[in-house]
Amino acid sequence: xxxxxxxxxxxxxxxxxxxxxxxxxxxxxxxxxxxxxxxxxxxxxxxxxxxxxxxxxxxxxxxxxxxxxxxxxxxxxxxxxxxxxxxxxxxxxxxxxxxxxxxxxxxxxxxxxxxxxxxxxxxxxxxxxxxxxxxxxxxxxxxxxxxxxxxxxxxxxxxxxxxxxxxxxxxxxxxxxxxxxxxxxxxxxxxxxxxxxxxxxxxxxxxxxxxxxxxxxxxxxxxxxxxxxxxxxxxxxxxxxxxxxxxxxxxxxxxxxxxxxxxxxxxxxxxxxxxxxxxxxxxxxxxxxxxxxxxxxxxxxxxxxxxxxxxxxxxxxx
Numbered sequence: 634x635x636x637x638x639x640x641x642x643x644x645x646x647x648x649x650x651x652x653x654x655x656x657x658x659x660x661x662x663x664x665x666x667x668x669x670x671x672x673x674x675x676x677x678x679x680x681x682x683x684x685x686x687x688x689x690x691x692x693x694x695x696x697x698x699x700x701x702x703x704x705x706x707x708x709x710x711x712x713x714x715x716x717x718x719x720x721x722x723x724x725x726x727x728x729x730x731x732x733x734x735x736x737x738x739x740x741x742x743x744x745x746x747x748x749x750x751x752x753x754x755x756x757x758x759x760x761x762x763x764x765x766x767x768x769x770x771x772x773x774x775x776x777x778x779x780x781x782x783x784x785x786x787x788x789x790x791x792x793x794x795x796x797x798x799x800x801x802x803x804x805x806x807x808x809x810x811x812x813x814x815x816x817x818x819x820x821x822x823x824x825x826x827x828x829x830x831x832x833x834x835x836x837x838x839x840x841x842x843x844x845x846x847x848x849x850x851x852x853x854x855x856x857x858x859x860x861x862x863x864x865x866x867x868x869x870x871x872x873x874x875x876x877x878x879x880x881x882x883x884x885x886x887x888x889x890x891x892x893x894x895x896x897x898x899x900x901x902x903x904x905x906x907x908x909x910x911x912x913x914x915x916x917x918x919x920x921x922x923x924x925x926x927x928x929x930x931x932x933x934x935x936x937x938x939x940x941x942x943x944x945x946x947x948x949x950x951x
Contacts, residue, residue, distance in 0.1 A: 668709025685902035720891030749881040754920035756853030756876040777807040784809035787820040797875030799944035836916035
């Protein structure tokens with residue numbers, strides 16, 4: 634959708650219905666499946682978008698958020714895959730789908746789904762304990778090169794953050810060990826205690842962990858507003874990006890007109906002050922992609938995961 638079209642829709646949407654009551658789709662509630670626990674980042678964004686869609690009547694039927702947690706997102710993802718391709722069951726997930734597919738843990742891939750819209754992006758940074766001997770990304774990589782496997786990273790094995798770690802190993806021709814700790818709060822605890830050496834942390838920890846963490850490099854295309862002096866890995870010569878892109882999906886074969894109606898409503902909601910406030914609070918940015926641009930981004934992202942799958946396997950702690 635063009636910026637002009639979006640502006641027009643926003644102008645008529647907030648305070649008035651964006652779609653006529655006689656619209657054929659949706660005629661009943663749309664289930665938005667979040668394949669993770671309630672209260673996480675995916676859930677929070679989904680509920681912020683859902684609230685605006687309901688408040689502004691952006692669709693003629695409600696959107697109902699359903700948490701289907703389990704097996705690193707695969708339970709909810711498979712539920713959507715097995716649903717009727719009619720637009721009434723929608724998935725919101727980041728690259729955890731790619732991780733499971735690349736490792737062969739599931740019998741599906743992104744090709745079994747149709748991307749509806751990309752909503753946001755949350756980029757990470759390389760963090761070490763505040764008293765670490767490493768004062769730059771190069772310091773850390775030099776140590777890893779001289780001591781293969783000795784550097785210990787706090788992460789989730791085979792996760793959407795393990796793969797960018799493998800990309801950094803490939804780009805720097807080094808290796809280290811991934812130790813399973815869990816999400817960012819647990820990674821923070823592992824670094825603060827000195828048990829582990831390094832972790833990829835979400836942007837909000839730039840300020841939340843400033844007394845205990847030392848950032849070495851941003852892992853997006855641009856520097857963080859909260860850390861303008863922190864260089865990106867790409868600036869330092871490493872073509873690595875560790876950003877979670879939250880995307881909406883439906884099963885392949887869903888009618889394009891239904892996909893477009895869902896995407897239009899979600900996009901308008903994403904431009905709302907409520908969603909903007911949510912994203913800012915959680916260290917994410919608006920990153921809307923649709924149509925062929927989105928399909929190209931999905932293909933590129935997934936291929937980057939496939940390219941390093943063997944490194945992921947080798948770097949997992951035994």
